[in-house]
Amino acid sequence: MAKMSAKTLTLPVESRVDRWLEVTLRFARERSLGAAGAMIVLLMIFAALAADLIAPYDPLRTDYRAMLQAPSSRHWFGTDSFGRDVLSRLIYGSRTALWVGFSSSFLGATLGAVIGVVSAYFGGKIDLIVQRLMDLLLSFPLIVLALVVVAILGTGTTNVILAITIPMIPRCALVIRSSALSLRHMPFVDAARALGFGHRRIIFRHMLPNVMAPYLVMLTAFLGQAILLEASLSFLGLGVTEPTPAWGLMLRGAAVEFAERAPWMAIYPGIAISLSVFAFNLFGDSLRDALDPKLRI
Amino acid sequence: MWRYILKRLLLMIPTLLGVAILIFLMLRVAPGDIVEMKYAGTGTYAPKEALDRERAQLGLDKPLWHQFVSWMWGIVRLDFGTSMWTGRPVTHEIAIRLELSLQLALMATIVAIFLSIPLGTVAALKQDTWVDYCVRVFSIAGLAVPSFWLGILIILGFLIIFRWLPPLTFTSFWVDPKANLAQLIWPALAVGYRYSAVATRMTRSAVLEVLREDYIRTAHAKGLWEKVILVRHALKNAMLPVITVIGLEFAFLVGGLVVTEQVFNLNGIGKLFVESIAQRDYIMVQTLVLLISFVFIFVNFLVDLINACLDPRIRYQ
Helix, strand or coil, X not given: CHHHHHHHHHCCCCCHHHHXXXXXXXXXXXXXXXHHHHHHHHHHHHHHHCHHHHCCCCCCCCCCCXXXXXXXXXXXXXXXXXXXXXXXXXXXXXXXXXXXXHHHHHHXXXXXXXXXXXXXXXXXXXXXXHHHHXXXXXXXXXXXXXXXXHHHHCCCHHHHHHHHHHXXXXXXXXXXXXXXXXXXXXXXXXXXXXXXXXXXXXXXXXXHHHHHHHHHHHHHHHHHHHHHHHHHHHHCCCCCCCCCCCHXXXXXXXXXXXXXXXXXXXXXXXXXXXXXXXXXXXXXXXXXXXXXXXXXX | CHHHHHHHHHHHHHHHHHHHHHHHHHXXXXXXCHHHHHHHHHCCCCCHHHHHXXXXXXXXXXXXXXXXXXHHHHHHCCCCCECCXXXXXXXXXXXXXXXXXXXXXXXXXXXHHHHHHHHHHHHHHCCCCHHHHHHHHHHHHHHHCCHHHHHHHHHHHHHHHHCCCCCCCCCCCCCCHHHHHHHHHHHHHHHHHHHHHHHHHHHHHHHHHHHCCHHHHHHHHCCCCHHHHHHHHHHHHHHHHHHHHHHHCHHXXXXXXXXXXXHCCCCCHHHHHHHHHHCCCHXXXXXXXXXXXXXXXXXXXXXXXXXXXXXXXXXXX
């Protein structure tokens, strides 16, 4: 008896940290593929944060005596046509990839979520107009819209982030709107309205927290796509610009030109892109299955 | 059926008009214009009058609505304007590149279909075995590997192993089919693999779903051959979502074409698009976006049409 009461007493004071730990452990146990993806992602984040410490060379330093060197103990992944260390550029490149990936998917998913919830909440004419606009944006293939935005704003990291954000907004808005529609007539929303809360408070405090699951799913699903899109844009010369180390940029021009003499220049950046997108997709898929199995995106 | 087709075709008009307005407005608010780019490229100093004269010649000095109306009026007369960069008619620039890109798109789609439907079906039939596992990894990898890198790897493989490169100049299929295929099959593979990834996953889940249906059990109970059950009963019903996904993933195809044409140095629509974006050739960009969106919307229309043919329930909605 005493034992039981002690147990029930400890329950309410269980800290949030424990709860998070438990959820994380369960995720790792039940979805090992997703956890493997998460591990690779964490490694990437570590590489990006600690780039200054772990990169053997300065990624921008050119060394004309060490051009196109094959992988060796001095340059593990070889050097490029400017004599820059490929491994260091890869490590610093993860900064670009993660920065562009995270900020554009965060912006895209968040703006999309707000638009989706607002559209579902007000309904009627506003909903109709917003939906038509989103449909219109959806009638451009993803990369076409991104390229058009680049045509307008020009190249460079910030513009690339915007170019990836804009095509993602309607895709997220569509999904979030459909989950928000079912929320609109929930008793707690009616109660909030009856209490006389303003639209803004109801939307941000009552409705948005309840579309967290599809929001997180969309956010993680976008991450891999955003990294891939950034790499494609940079590869086309319409993304991140030299000398910023970026994986897509490393595959541009010289990598193909010197492919025969220096295949390492073309191979490693591609592996980095594929591996990171693969990891984000694995993690995203498992998160979707765990959070919202019905959602098909 | 005819009414359904007519309704869908008419609905395309406002969408395309919306696309046209959106793309036009987006490009006109862009800072920096082609005239400045042109002079910056030559490196010579240009007096303001010269810039203004050039702008007037391109019609950029007129008010926005005037530019838009004249563009639209041109389209009605099938006159899409002249490229701001080369000065040749946009339709001419597109026409000389269209055959290559269309053929590449078609071949990539065929590659995708021939990869995804058998693989997805086998994976579903052997669910949770190593076959299923391999197919799933293969398709998830397809989503992660950028098609331009796959293209680079293909070129690299040829160079190092065979010391051979796919031909660089485009020969029409009708002139020399062998040379044509030798050039285009490799980019088609690079694009098609990526394109197939989503469709494989879709085929797998659709077949899995259908196999659990009652009528499949009935077919088994009747003692039908496995092959007949699979092809006539299961696959036929699983095709609907697969066709839908192949149509929806048309965007993948466009993205694939844009980057792969760059890798294989193919002078197609994708390359033209990238070049005109880099040069801010507004007229070319807006025409190409309109063309791509039109094809995109039309493909979706075709997909709905095929679905309506296969499934009478859709028609009567």
